[in-house]
Amino acid sequence: MPEAELHTVRDMLTRYVRDVSARKKGERQERLRIAAFLRNFPLLADSKLSDVKTPDLAAWRDARMAGFVGPDGKAVQAVSAAAVLRDIAWLSNAFTVAKHEWHWIEHKPFEGLRPPPSPPPRDRRVDPWKEVKRLCRRLGYVTGQAPTTKNQEVALAFLVGLRSAMRAGEILSLGKRNVDLAKRVATVAHKTQHLTGKPRVVPLTRQTVRLLRPVAGRDRCFTVSSGSLDTLFRKARDQLMIDGLHFHDSRTEALTRLSRKVDVMTLAKISGHKDLSILQNTYYRETAEEIAARL
Secondary structure, X not given: OOHHHHOEHHHHHHHHXXXXXXXXXXXXXXXXXXXXHHHHOHHHHOOEHHHOOHHHHHHHHHHHHHOEEOOOOOEEOOOOHHHHHHHHHHHHHHHHHHHHOOOOOOOOOXXXXXXXXXXXXXXXXXXXXXXXXXXXXXXXXXXXXXXXXXXXXHHHHHHHHHHHOOOHHHHHOOOOOOEEXXXXXXXXXXXXXXXXXXXXXXXXXXXXXXXXXOOOOOOOOOOOOHHHHHHHHHHHHHHOOOOOOOOOHHHHHHHHHHOOOOOHHHHHHHHOOOOHHHHHHHHOOOOHHHHHHHO
């Protein structure tokens, strides 16, 4: 009997979590997404791999976009196109691994499936006076002093992001073992390190070195967790009624500013991007008016 008759989508995803997701830096998030899929779409999850066709996946895609009633009778809200695209990425990869590595399936259920249109890239900029300065004041940060509270750590992390273009997780991983202020580099785990086998070495600006100097001797420069960082940042932002600002905007703002000083290949080295189109279309946010002012 063909393997596709013996295994279900649930079997495939259970093995995928164990053999593939477990090696990824974003393992926890992917596990949660897969668990939600198995919980909310039991009929599809318990289908034999041989029975899964493109229309089944199209129906799953449309349900995610429109919202649906879950198997427990509770309404599940619609999600953004970006969230569906992320789910398509891991689910498609699971089918690919099952086909090419495990030989569990012969056809390609995702072949011909139309992904939802990608949302337009954000063009939000960060205002140093109206937003950054007010946020630091609200969080109690004192320039040049080591943080003593979680709020102060959040402010310092945001400032480091604005100067270094590092991601929040990379910033929170900093400590005396992976930060060399003399050489002005930080060695951080990359989100695709399970594929490259190498960490990312980030060149640090002089401003970043100045910000990190009071905490660089610690085993961990930051003790705040990723979840608390997000919560405290959003709380301060909302108290100040700053609209639409995300912590991750610090990375895009830093890359936009650095683009005025270095060439695109150097900028990609700083950001860690392999795809220059992503760097240009998503992370470079200089307006036409700003470019014109420099011409």
